[in-house]
Amino acid sequence: xxxxxxxxxxxxxxxxxxxxxxxxxxxxxxxxxxxxxxxxxxxxxxxxxxxxxxxxxxxxxxxxxxxxxxxxxxxxxxxxxxxxxxxxxxxxxxxxxxxxxxxxxxxxxxxxxxxxxxxxxxxxxxxxxxxxxxxxxxxxxxxxxxxxxxxxxxxxxxxxxxxxxxxxxxxxxxxxxxxxxxxxxxxxxxxxxxxxxxxxxxxxxxxxxxxxxxxxxxxxxxxxxxxxxxxxxxxxxxxxxxxxxxxxxxxxxxxxxxxxxxxxxxxxxxxxxxxxxxxxxxxxxxxxxxxxxxxxxxxxxxxxxxxxxxxxxxxxxxxxxxxxxxxxxxxxxxxxx
Numbered sequence: 575x576x577x578x579x580x581x582x583x584x585x586x587x588x589x590x591x592x593x594x595x596x597x598x599x600x601x602x603x604x605x606x607x608x609x610x611x612x613x614x615x616x617x618x619x620x621x622x623x624x625x626x627x628x629x630x631x632x633x634x635x636x637x638x639x640x641x642x643x644x645x646x647x648x649x650x651x652x653x654x655x656x657x658x659x660x661x662x663x664x665x666x667x668x669x670x671x672x673x674x675x676x677x678x679x680x681x682x683x684x685x686x687x688x689x690x691x692x693x694x695x696x697x698x699x700x701x702x703x704x705x706x707x708x709x710x711x712x713x714x715x716x717x718x719x720x721x722x723x724x725x726x727x728x729x730x731x732x733x734x735x736x737x738x739x740x741x742x743x744x745x746x747x748x749x750x751x752x753x754x755x756x757x758x759x760x761x762x763x764x765x766x767x768x769x770x771x772x773x774x775x776x777x778x779x780x781x782x783x784x785x786x787x788x789x790x791x792x793x794x795x796x797x798x799x800x801x802x803x804x805x806x807x808x809x810x811x812x813x814x815x816x817x818x819x820x821x822x823x824x825x826x827x828x829x830x831x832x833x834x835x836x837x838x839x840x841x842x843x844x845x846x847x848x849x850x851x852x853x854x855x856x857x858x859x860x861x862x863x864x865x866x867x868x869x870x871x872x873x874x875x876x877x878x879x880x881x882x883x884x885x886x887x888x889x890x891x892x893x894x895x896x897x898x899x900x901x902x903x904x905x906x907x908x909x910x911x
Contacts, residue, residue, distance in 0.1 A: 596712055597621070598631035638905050710734040711752070714859050714882070716837075724759040730837055731859050738766060753784040755838060758797075771820050772803040781810070782835065791817045795831050842880045849874040849896065853910075860885045862906020871896050 601618055622628050711717050711729045719727040719735075721744045729735065733752025738745050746766030747754065758765060760778040767774045769785040772792075779797015783790065792801050794810035801808050801816055803823035808816050813831050817824040833843040842859070844852055850872035853864050859882050866872060874896060880888040889908070893900055898910040 594627060594631045595635065598628070598635040601632060602635045708736045713861050725765055726757045728755040728757070728838060730754065738768065749783055749785045751785055753782065753786075753837070755782045755795075755835070756780065770818070772801060772818050772823070775800045775802065779812075789817060789819050791815060793829060793831065793834050795835060836879075837882070840882050842882060843878075844880075845877050846875045847877070848872060849876055849892070852876045852892070856880075856885055856889065860889075862908065864889065865907065865909045867909055867911040868896075868898055871898065 601621065622632060709717065709719060709729065711731055711733050714731055716731065717729045717733075719729065721727060725744075727735075727747065730753035733754060734750040735752075735754065736748040736750065738748060745763070746768065749767055749769040754767065756765065756767065756776070757780050758776060758778050764775050764777050767781075767783045769783050769790045769792075770788070772790055774781065774783055774792050776797060776799045779799070780795035781797070781799045782793045782795060784793075792799060792810065793815040794812055796812050798812075799810045801810060801818070801823070803818050805821075805823050808823065808826055810816060810826060813828055814826050815829040815834075816826050833845065836843040842855060844855075850866055853866045857864055876892070878888075889910075892898070893910060901909045901911065903909065
């Protein structure tokens with residue numbers, strides 16, 4: 575099994591998301607959702623006419639989506655590893671998702687746009703549920719929410735939340751997807767974070783909640799957090815963590831908080847992490863999508879400290895270290911095989 579240890583330093587570049595392109599893709603999702611109101615139509619018309627660049631961005635969004643269909647179809651037909659990866663990723667999706675990629679492989683991408691609102695291909699943009707959040711972040715974006723005078727919530731990349739209100743005040747958040755860090759100053763009122771089937775409750779201190787792919791990870795950085803689940807409850811102290819899904823609540827485990835919270839300092843830290851998981855984490859921050867189609871390399875171990883603003887450089891190092899071939903497709907898709 576191959577292993578790599580690397581460290582990349584921050585540079586002056588910043589791969590910030592293209593806000594105009596994000597807006598155009600959001601309008602494309604909304605207008606093809608099958609639930610468009612007259613207000614939506616008028617709002618889109620005003621947005622499009624307010625600046626010539628808006629119309630161009632919308633045309634680019636449509637063109638990119640249509641171009642992706644044939645390219646992905648050819649990839650699935652010509653690359654067995656990519657096809658196998660696609661089959662595994664679709665195994666747990668609903669039948670509607672499978673019909674989407676069958677249409678894409680056949681070249682009928684335009685007919686599949688409506689379904690893509692619910693099942694974005696390779697998570698290239700947020701799902702409809704995420705778009706309906708009160709606050710959300712795009713790829714590579716972080717955002718601070720100040721909730722009163724005692725609570726600050728930091729949203730990591732690709733995070734969507736809804737506020738929970740009690741007596742006109744924010745009593746917590748519903749973490750739809752992504753990762754949030756909660757910093758609290760002492761108070762008698764509890765703050766709740768709902769994620770999946772569970773709820774995390776704290777009155778002071780710092781804790782982080784990560785809700786991805788049906789698994790929720792709760793980490794207590796400082797203070798105490800109570801995690802309630804249909805199957806039971808656990809109390810976390812500083813530097814402790816638990817993980818749960820829809821079926822079970824895991825045990826309490828000690829963790830390296832500095833590594834877990836490195837994203838707040840602009841870094842990703844890995845210690846003997848399988849390459850496949852490293853790529854998955856990079857995909858949360860980097861625009862587009864990286865697909866690891868080399869099945870023999872998925873378990874190769876990587877240890878390193880990567881700067882979030884220099885992830886293309888990190889990918890180049892991974893590519894050379896594991897002798898991977900890179901192929902770029904429309905829509906920011908990069909296939910490593």
